[in-house]
Amino acid sequence: MNVIGSMADLLDELKTKVVDVLNLQDIAPADIDPDEQLVGGRLGIDSIDVLEMVIMMEKDYGLTIDNKDLGAKVFASLRTMADFIRLRTLEVGG
Amino acid sequence: MNPLRVYITGRGVLSALGKSTAETYDTLATGCSRLGPLTRFTPPHTPPLPVGEIEGLTWDRELPESHHMARLAADQAMTGCSKAPDAVILGVTTGGLSTTEDLLKEECNDPVRYRNHAIGSVAEDLARRYHCKGPVITVSTACSSGACAIALSLAMLRGGNFNRILTGGVDSLCRLTYYGFKSLQLIDPDGARPFSHDRRGMSVAEGAGMILLEASTKMHEGMELLGAGLSCDAHHPTQPHPRGDGAASAMHSALGNAGLQPDDIDYINLHGTGTPDNDRSEAIAIKTVFGEAPPPLSSVKGAMGHPLAAAGAIEAVIATLSIENGLVPGNTGAIVPDPELGLSPVGPPISMPVRTVLSNSFGFGGNNATLIVGQRRECPESTKAPSFPPFVITGWAAVTGAGHTANTLERLRSGQPCTGKLDEKALCEGLPPRDIRRLKRLSQMALALSNGTSTCDNAISPSSIYFGTAWGSLSETADFLEGLFASEEKFSSPTDFIGSVHNAPAGQIALKTHATGPNITVSGGDTSFEQALFSAHWLTRDDKPVLVAGADEGHEKLSPLFDPSVSAGGTLSDGGGAFMLQRGGNASGPLLRLLYFMGDWEEHVSMEKLVDHLGGPDSINQRYEWLLAGIPAVDRNKGQDRLSRFLDRTTFNGRVIDYRLLTGEYGAASAVAAVLAASLVDIADPNHKGALIIGFGKTPAAMEVMPS
Numbered sequence: 001m002n003v004i005g006s007m008a009d010l011l012d013e014l015k016t017k018v019v020d021v022l023n024l025q026d027i028a029p030a031d032i033d034p035d036e037q038l039v040g041g042r043l044g045i046d047s048i049d050v051l052e053m054v055i056m057m058e059k060d061y062g063l064t065i066d067n068k069d070l071g072a073k074v075f076a077s078l079r080t081m082a083d084f085i086r087l088r089t090l091e092v093g094g
Numbered sequence: 095m096n097p098l099r100v101y102i103t104g105r106g107v108l109s110a111l112g113k114s115t116a117e118t119y120d121t122l123a124t125g126c127s128r129l130g131p132l133t134r135f136t137p138p139h140t141p142p143l144p145v146g147e148i149e150g151l152t153w154d155r156e157l158p159e160s161h162h163m164a165r166l167a168a169d170q171a172m173t174g175c176s177k178a179p180d181a182v183i184l185g186v187t188t189g190g191l192s193t194t195e196d197l198l199k200e201e202c203n204d205p206v207r208y209r210n211h212a213i214g215s216v217a218e219d220l221a222r223r224y225h226c227k228g229p230v231i232t233v234s235t236a237c238s239s240g241a242c243a244i245a246l247s248l249a250m251l252r253g254g255n256f257n258r259i260l261t262g263g264v265d266s267l268c269r270l271t272y273y274g275f276k277s278l279q280l281i282d283p284d285g286a287r288p289f290s291h292d293r294r295g296m297s298v299a300e301g302a303g304m305i306l307l308e309a310s311t312k313m314h315e316g317m318e319l320l321g322a323g324l325s326c327d328a329h330h331p332t333q334p335h336p337r338g339d340g341a342a343s344a345m346h347s348a349l350g351n352a353g354l355q356p357d358d359i360d361y362i363n364l365h366g367t368g369t370p371d372n373d374r375s376e377a378i379a380i381k382t383v384f385g386e387a388p389p390p391l392s393s394v395k396g397a398m399g400h401p402l403a404a405a406g407a408i409e410a411v412i413a414t415l416s417i418e419n420g421l422v423p424g425n426t427g428a429i430v431p432d433p434e435l436g437l438s439p440v441g442p443p444i445s446m447p448v449r450t451v452l453s454n455s456f457g458f459g460g461n462n463a464t465l466i467v468g469q470r471r472e473c474p475e476s477t478k479a480p481s482f483p484p485f486v487i488t489g490w491a492a493v494t495g496a497g498h499t500a501n502t503l504e505r506l507r508s509g510q511p512c513t514g515k516l517d518e519k520a521l522c523e524g525l526p527p528r529d530i531r532r533l534k535r536l537s538q539m540a541l542a543l544s545n546g547t548s549t550c551d552n553a554i555s556p557s558s559i560y561f562g563t564a565w566g567s568l569s570e571t572a573d574f575l576e577g578l579f580a581s582e583e584k585f586s587s588p589t590d591f592i593g594s595v596h597n598a599p600a601g602q603i604a605l606k607t608h609a610t611g612p613n614i615t616v617s618g619g620d621t622s623f624e625q626a627l628f629s630a631h632w633l634t635r636d637d638k639p640v641l642v643a644g645a646d647e648g649h650e651k652l653s654p655l656f657d658p659s660v661s662a663g664g665t666l667s668d669g670g671g672a673f674m675l676q677r678g679g680n681a682s683g684p685l686l687r688l689l690y691f692m693g694d695w696e697e698h699v700s701m702e703k704l705v706d707h708l709g710g711p712d713s714i715n716q717r718y719e720w721l722l723a724g725i726p727a728v729d730r731n732k733g734q735d736r737l738s739r740f741l742d743r744t745t746f747n748g749r750v751i752d753y754r755l756l757t758g759e760y761g762a763a764s765a766v767a768a769v770l771a772a773s774l775v776d777i778a779d780p781n782h783k784g785a786l787i788i789g790f791g792k793t794p795a796a797m798e799v800m801p802s
Contacts, residue, residue: 048589059585
């Protein structure tokens with residue numbers, strides 16, 4: 001599991017991971033706004049990509065997202081993903 | 095003339111519901127669920143999910159489970175039939191994969207042990223078992239495979255050239271489908287509850303359903319296969335169309351095919367997997383076709399689970415049991431139907447007279463099939479035998495190690511090799527990055543081919559897609575299993591699972607071209623492209639354009655393990671060919687015909703018979719300028735000998751092209767050869783002769799391209 005540093009570092013890390021895991025060929029990590037809509041937005045991310053991100057969250061951060069409602073909240077934007085990771089990691093760590 | 099009727103004269107079934115029709119009926123009559131925790135293999139990290147397993151099934155492990163189940167069900171269906179079937183047409187999605195997974199897990203590198211991997215090997219095994227000398231076809235359209243195979247069989251029998259076809263579907267439980275559907279979050283941890291308000295998904299299952307179909311001009315009391323309808327959503331790789339458009343179109347088409355009205359249906363056997371989206375889409379489609387008060391309906395998948403390719407075939411058998419016994423099976427698992435769906439499936443099983451059953455099967459790629467089984471109420475109007483004007487070629491494309499169509503044809507025409515693999519960047523040239531970001535090699539190739547045919551003059555969109563592939567999407571299959579095993583079965587990629595199904599490439603073509611007609615993927619070794627052309631021939635009834643393609647990818651690890659010609663044949667190569675075809679209408683161009691496709695050189699076919707079938711030596715010399723000979727590396731000596739005998743017998747004086755030496759070794763090489771033939775014929779003088787393409791490998795096959 002990754003050690004969570006600053007929010008900015010985590011957001012940068014997620015940008016790179018999302019571009020890599022989803023093979024977003026026409027998007028550079030730096031182009032993603034942490035607050036922009038992930039699914040159904042400019043990036044072309046859809047429900048299949050969400051499932052890929054579910055696996056990524058479990059594999060890389062040990063976090064399980066097993067229902068659609070939670071998924072919709074977590075994958076609203078990169079910032080909601082980062083918030084979820086930090087919150088859950090603090091809970092586990094705390 | 096009496097219309098040709100198609101009767102179900104034999105049936106066999108094997109599923110969690112039972113190992114015979116009698117056991118299946120008994121279980122259905124109780125309405126009990128037979129779902130239970132997975133035991134076929136042991137998930138190391140998570141409790142086993144509920145699945146539909148066949149109780150007490152044991153088999154010789156040398157044979158994959160699918161082959162074994164297919165034999166058991168087919169033996170039941172063939173009981174009492176002393177004659178060989180004229181064709182074997184099966185729906186299969188995983189074939190020997192359950193065995194392959196074990197072998198890959200133990201890092202076995204012996205190709206001999208992978209000999210039953212191919213999905214086509216199940217139908218080939220049955221063809222040998224019942225001495226079938228005719229065509230052997232494997233349809234692979236995900237969860238509608240079994241129903242699509244039966245629909246193809248019906249079209250063949252109605253065409254009048256076949257009397258008796260063994261058809262159905264089979265699939266075993268394996269890691270790819272178990273973990274694959276799990277990764278898509280489509281499995282209900284409490285077991286499938288189709289149409290229930292609290293449903294959360296499906297339960298994967300295993301099984302086989304087989305029926306023997308016989309054509310007859312006489313009307314008798316038997317159970318008839320009355321009609322079939324096929325369609326494609328062309329909407330999404332996995333999700334059904336939200337308004338159920340494709341499903342409704344398949345049902346309408348089946349009713350039209352059977353000459354029936356919605357009122358004639360007594361029972362609807364739902365696809366009803368239990369996934370929220372499938373059931374919602376199917377409910378809307380049912381209301382579109384049947385209005386607000388449809389006949390009694392239920393899904394048996396809450397009791398049986400979803401045996402994927404076998405589902406449609408098993409449910410065709412269940413339809414006959416329903417009619418025979420006056421039983422509408424219960425919709426097991428749903429205590430409270432979902433009020434949002436506005437449909438009330440039956441609760442427990444009910445007894446009532448049933449004469450006609452409509453059965454739905456829908457699969458990934460928006461692939462829909464509907465079958466109608468019943469006892470004919472009255473004799474329909476006499477129908478004319480279908481006529482089949484030849485396919486006119488209106489566009490073509492090829493891709494090989496040498497590049498796309500122009501580069502490939504330039505090299506092939508000058509006798510230079512096109513072996514090797516085109517690099518990914520060149521392969522995907524001209525394809526929008528967003529369309530291909532989730533696709534791996536075979537689907538990329540399919541889109542490149544589809545794109546190539548539409549950039550020809552007079553670009554048109556196809557209404558139906560026929561795709562032949564010997565090995566399917568090897569990259570996705572390998573990556574999925576590698577990721578799964580590397581994580582000790584903890585993680586698997588949903589994207590790779592979606593891409594791994596054999597019909598993923600054809601589904602991608604449909605998405606891109608909005609082709610909402612039949613979308614058929616077939617697989618059968620070195621004659622996979624011929625199978626696609628064969629299927630297109632029997633299923634195309636109008637003059638709308640159809641795309642017929644064949645492609646195979648060369649995978650560094652899996653191709654040499656699966657395809658003996660790859661391990662024998664030098665440079666790893668891949669490629670494919672595609673045609674835009676049109677039957678009649680106002681199309682003009684060279685003609686493409688499948689002339690011969692059946693049997694096995696070793697057992698059934700003599701050179702004399704083939705030459706006679708092609709019109710005899712004089713006619714062959716008059717008609718053809720070119721002979722494109724396909725000799726797979728594994729059969730190099732035998733194939734060369736067959737070619738020599740063909741040349742001796744015909745004293746053929748045209749040009750002979752031993753095309754596999756130019757294309758390299760892959761199942762769909764004959765598709766590239768057919769494109770080469772078309773280009774040779776097209777650029778020749780108008781009064782020139784045609785080209786003959788003959789497969790001299792295991793299965794004899796002959797196609798011709800003739801000038802317009």
